[in-house]
Amino acid sequence: MATPVTITQIAEVAGVSTATVDRVLNNRPGVNPATVQRVRQAMAELGAGAPVRGRPRSTTSFRFAFVLPAARRGFFDLVDRVVAQSAGEFRHQHITEVTRRLPVREPAAFADELAQLAEMDGIALLAPDTPAVKLAVNELVRGGTHVVTLFSDVPGSMRETFIGADNRAAGRTAGLLLGREAPGGTGTCALLAPATRYAAEIDRGIGFAQVLQERFPGARLLRVDDMPETDDEACLRVQQALAPAALGGERLVGVYNVGPGSHGVHRALEGLGHAGEVGLIAHDLLDVHRAMLLSGALGFVLHQDVQYAVSTAARVLRALCEGVRGALAVSSPRVEILTAENLA
Structure with a gap:
């Protein structure tokens, strides 16, 4: 036998x-x-x-890698901290976790370093949606490494599932909140978007524009693209893009910032005389956003449960490695609307 x-x-x-x-x-x-x-x-x-x-x-133990961009964005750092804080939980599940911060400004370098993780049992990936990254994901999966995307998807790749909030729904939520600020459905709503390859940020902008077009056709959508990531640069960009001459005499009723730099955006609005009368929406409950909510600088923060998503990614990867039926049947974290009145 x-x-x-x-x-x-x-x-x-x-x-x-x-x-x-x-x-x-x-x-x-x-x-x-x-x-x-x-x-x-x-x-x-x-x-x-x-x-x-x-x-x-x-x-x-199972060996899983959490792969994040090396850029020093607040949200990426938040995810890094949550993964580190989950180490005890992972040990109880016999999971050895490593976190890799890969260079995001060079997509080819990001993809090359990602490909070097082929001996991992599973990878939870937060990455830009580029052809090089897609190819690296496909090669990893073909080689037997399970890959799930986390918070921002890489659509069209062979990744096995996406774990994170519905970003298009998040953008639609922002559009609904700001569209209602427009008196009689008129006024200008500004969409601030970085020069991004993250599917999450692209989907937020699409959802926002959809709702304004569908439900508030009298409101004008003003796109401000190529937003810098630092607060100082974001402040200068908004000062130029939302100056009275750029608005053409229309009233600014709301600003939706899909990426980083929210504090700089608020400083620009304050300098232009809009602070307190224009709704500002940002993403993720970072420390700076908590303080801005409490001070009234931010009207709303759209947030998802980062701890739940990180834990779910590890659980899904383990189930995939064990061949568990229904491993991909997981619930996405909901988009929460946070204000100064409902902060935990």
Whole structure:
């Protein structure tokens, strides 16, 4: 009778990840023939019959990487902190977590460093949506590494699921909140968007524009693209874009900032005499946004449960590695509307 062995033992002998072994055993596509042969040869060397599912929990762990951009944005740093704070929870689940901050200004460099994580069992990825990143994701999945996207999707890639709030719905929510500020459905609503390759920020802008067009056709949408990320530069950009001459005499009723730099945006509005009379909406409950809500500088913050999303990503990756049926059946975090009155 063939001796039962674990997936971990097969992976060690074959020199591949446990995720790759799982794909071969379940006849799933995406593993190249040479790798399949190595796995089957390892099974033969071990005298393996039907391998035992899972791993001996006392001796091994799943290896997951949380991959984030290296840019010093407040939200990216927040996610980094939440992952670090979840280390204890991960240990109880026999998960070894590593966090990688990759260079985002050079998409090719980001993709190259991402591809070097091929021996991880799973990757939770927050990345720009570029062709190079798509190719890297596809190669990882073909090699047997499970990949889920986190907070911002990479659509069109072979990633297995997206975990995060519905960003288009978030943008629609911002449009509804600001559109109602327009008297009689008229006035100017400004959409501030960085020069971005993040699908999350693109979807927010699409949702915002959709709602204004559908529900507030009398309101004018003013797009301010190429917003800088630093507060000082954002302040200068808004001062120019929302100056009285740029508004053409129309009343500014609301500003939706889909990216960073909210404090600089507020300073510009204050300098233009709009502070206190123009609604300003931003994303994510960062420390600066909490202070701005309490001071009245921000009207609303659209927020999602970062801790839930990080924990869900790890849980989904583990379930995928274990071949659990329904591993991808998870609920997305809801978009919360935070004000100065409902802060926790």
